Amino acid sequence: MAGTGRAPLRDDPNVLVTVTDLEVEFPVGKGAVVHAVSGISFDVAEGETLGIVGESGCGKSTVAKSIIRLNSIKSGSVDYQGHDLAQLEGEALRKIRPDLQMIFQDPISSLNPRRKIRDVISEGLAVWGDEQGSWSQDRIEELMLAVGIDPKFGDRRPHQFSGGQCQRIGIARALALDPKVMICDEPVSALDVSVQAQVLNLLEDMKQRYGLTLLFISHDLSVVKNVSDRIIVMYLGKACEIGNADELYENPRHPYTRALLASIPEPAPTVDPSDGDIEGELPSPINPPAGCRFNTRCRHATDICYREEPVMQQVGDQDHYFACHHPVEVAVGL
Amino acid sequence: MAEPQLTVRDLTVRFPTTRGVVQALNGVNIELEKGQMLGIVGESGSGKSVTAKTLMNLLPRSAEVEGEVIFEGNDVRKLAAEGREHFWGVEMTMVFQDPMTSLNPVKKCGEQIAETLRYHLGRSKKEALEEAVDLLGQVGLPDPAKRVDQYPHELSGGLRQRVVIAMALACQPSLLIADEPTTAVDVTVQRNLLNLLDRLREERGMSMILITHDLGVARGRCDDVAVMYAGRIVERSDTETLFSDSRHPYTDALLRSIPRIEQPSHTRLEPIPGRPPELINPPEQCAYAPRCRFAQADCLEAIPESQGVKGMHEFACFHPANTDRGREALAANVAAGETAAGLPITGYAGGAA
Incomplete structure (x- = not known):
């Protein structure tokens, strides 16, 4: 199997979504394809928050969108409660989608500017109804209250709200169908820092209140750590490292994870500043490097990194996995 | 102590709009010593960019400006009124947030840098292009001789921002204003760009104003930091003091509201209630x-x-x-x-x- 391997998959009855060997490619003309996601395997347990972190172009949004089939999947499977989402089509797919909802990065452009927010929030209900096939305005008011928008503003349109409020409305819309899984694609990147904390706390509250499982995508390592139970670090369509959030940041093993942690403006204390010295640019996902995809920029790279793709391996018996031939050794037992 | 290189006194900027007068800046005071790096932090609408644009004489004509801007003994607003050329872009230059929109998409990178040199310093076309190659090398573009003939779309975001920086440095400015220079790029690229700016500032003895919404960037890179809120500087001090012993409740609350990497996951954040004022x-x-x-x-x-x-x-x-x-x-x-x-x-x- 191309490199990443299935080691991080857990044998646990609480696992809600299992993604196995997911591959996504996009044709870009003249027979060329962008290898957006190339064989990634992970799972998400019920009630867990899985963070996906990486730089632009690493495939983190593509992974998330594949789960709700917003883009086509080349191969691999996405198991959700006994259904393989990668294979579902037509009515079967439509029926399962209310369980999987998404909130987007730009809160303002993801709301229809010409509609009242009451209608924006209730659209899913108007299509699906609740369990009894009906719904009432009370439900909308309850949702608006839950996300901290005064229901008396239900007849206003998105432009009358600030970015933070629009994101709250987007969250209310996603909650309307009582989803099991909520996918958050950079939900706070467009917000000011003072508002960012409000939205992050709100997501945490909604997760508790509605029993959600979250997939949280962000390029901000501090934000991802704050919200996640488990984190995947992605690079050029591959997973580099997967593990428990605290453990991963405490003992980062993959050189790329360390590079990220050393590059943030206030570097993590667990890495060396020189870990951030990575050269060059992200290679093209049309012709990704053979072997380890990070080999063009990695200062630890040797022959084997150009020949063989590293396979995911576990750190002791920890919930911590990495795919690297030359993992950075960290003192054990600290 | 010698006169500061830049003194801004009681700077007020108003924008008349159909809904009323927007009080964008309400008495901003800045002093900047030569060679210093001042960070200006604040949220959208706090007036950081308006401050920069006022210094650069880039405000729309409708703006009503009051106050004093003295740069190396020159009254900057008087220079603007006299239509003085070869000041902005030479003595004082600026790097903007989005490198794609600050470059001309239909002009080669080298030509864009050469244009600056030809206009301000009267270089010949050939000289200017040679200097452009040299400048691209200085800002760490690999293979600069090839890059001068490339168009902006052929470069990645990080490389484009380096081209913009090369352009800003072409005439050896003594003050560089960088408005969110790394907001549009990834963290590893951000680190490289900020390292580059640090190095260039040291080599050239240039002063810098770094405008950012990212408190971490300000903390890691600046000598002094000014915090803006609703068109005012609400706190200013050396970076260490500002982050360890802040006085303004807004600064204090901002520092508490951001997630920190050393905190365990699921640490409850302390958001700032409400939102910025009208x-x-x-x-x-x-x-x-x-x-x-x-x-x-x-x-x-x-x-x-x-x-x-x-x-x-x-x-x-x-x-x-x-x-x-x-x-x-x-x-x-x-x-x-x-x-x-x-x-x-x-x-x-x-x-x-």
Whole structure:
């Protein structure tokens, strides 16, 4: 199997979504394809928050969108409660989608500017109804209250709200169908820092209140750590490292994870500043490097990194996995 | 002490709009020593970019500007009124946030840099292009001789921003204003760009104003930091003091609201309640008072003047955080369950209480 391997998959009855060997490619003309996601395997347990972190172009949004089939999947499977989402089509797919909802990065452009927010929030209900096939305005008011928008503003349109409020409305819309899984694609990147904390706390509250499982995508390592139970670090369509959030940041093993942690403006204390010295640019996902995809920029790279793709391996018996031939050794037992 | 390189005094900027007059800047004071790196942090609408644009003489004609800007002994606003050329772009230059929109997409990178040299310094076309190659090398573009003939779309975001920096440095400016120069790029690229700016500043003895919404960037890179809120600088000091012993409740609250990498996951954040004020017809009170946990009756009656040690640590607050006065104000508000502005205070875990 191309490199990443299935080691991080857990044998646990609480696992809600299992993604196995997911591959996504996009044709870009003249027979060329962008290898957006190339064989990634992970799972998400019920009630867990899985963070996906990486730089632009690493495939983190593509992974998330594949789960709700917003883009086509080349191969691999996405198991959700006994259904393989990668294979579902037509009515079967439509029926399962209310369980999987998404909130987007730009809160303002993801709301229809010409509609009242009451209608924006209730659209899913108007299509699906609740369990009894009906719904009432009370439900909308309850949702608006839950996300901290005064229901008396239900007849206003998105432009009358600030970015933070629009994101709250987007969250209310996603909650309307009582989803099991909520996918958050950079939900706070467009917000000011003072508002960012409000939205992050709100997501945490909604997760508790509605029993959600979250997939949280962000390029901000501090934000991802704050919200996640488990984190995947992605690079050029591959997973580099997967593990428990605290453990991963405490003992980062993959050189790329360390590079990220050393590059943030206030570097993590667990890495060396020189870990951030990575050269060059992200290679093209049309012709990704053979072997380890990070080999063009990695200062630890040797022959084997150009020949063989590293396979995911576990750190002791920890919930911590990495795919690297030359993992950075960290003192054990600290 | 010698005259500072840049002095901004009581800078006020108003924009008349159909909805009323936007009070974008309300008396901004800045002093910048030569070779210094000043960070300006604040949220959208706080006036950071308007400050930069005022310095660069880039405001729309409708803007009403008052106050004084003195740069190396020159009255900058007078230069603008006289239509002085070869000042902006030579002595004082700027790097913008989005490298794609600040480059001309239909012109080769080298030509764009050469254009600056030809216009301001009267270089010939050939000389200017040779200098452009040299400049691209200085900003760390691999293979600069090839890059001069490339168009912006052929470069990645990080490389484009390097081209913009090369352009800003072409005429050897003594002050570089960088407005969110790394907001559009990834962290590893951001680190490289900020390292580059640090190196160039040192090599050239240039001063810099770094505008950012990212407190981490300001903390890691600047000598001094000014925090802006609603068109005012509410606190300014050396970076270390600002982050370890802040006085303005807004600075204090900002620092508490951001997730920190060393905190365990699921640490509850302390958001700032409410949102930034409207800048049209603001009331005569501390602009932060409605969101402030320290707010007392006097905060709603007057706008606090800047206090503290001038040039060292200044802040505009009646009840500063991390002082006895602030602690008393907070304790009184906690006891009352709300602030003078009616903000409920429940379960505030802020250490100052």
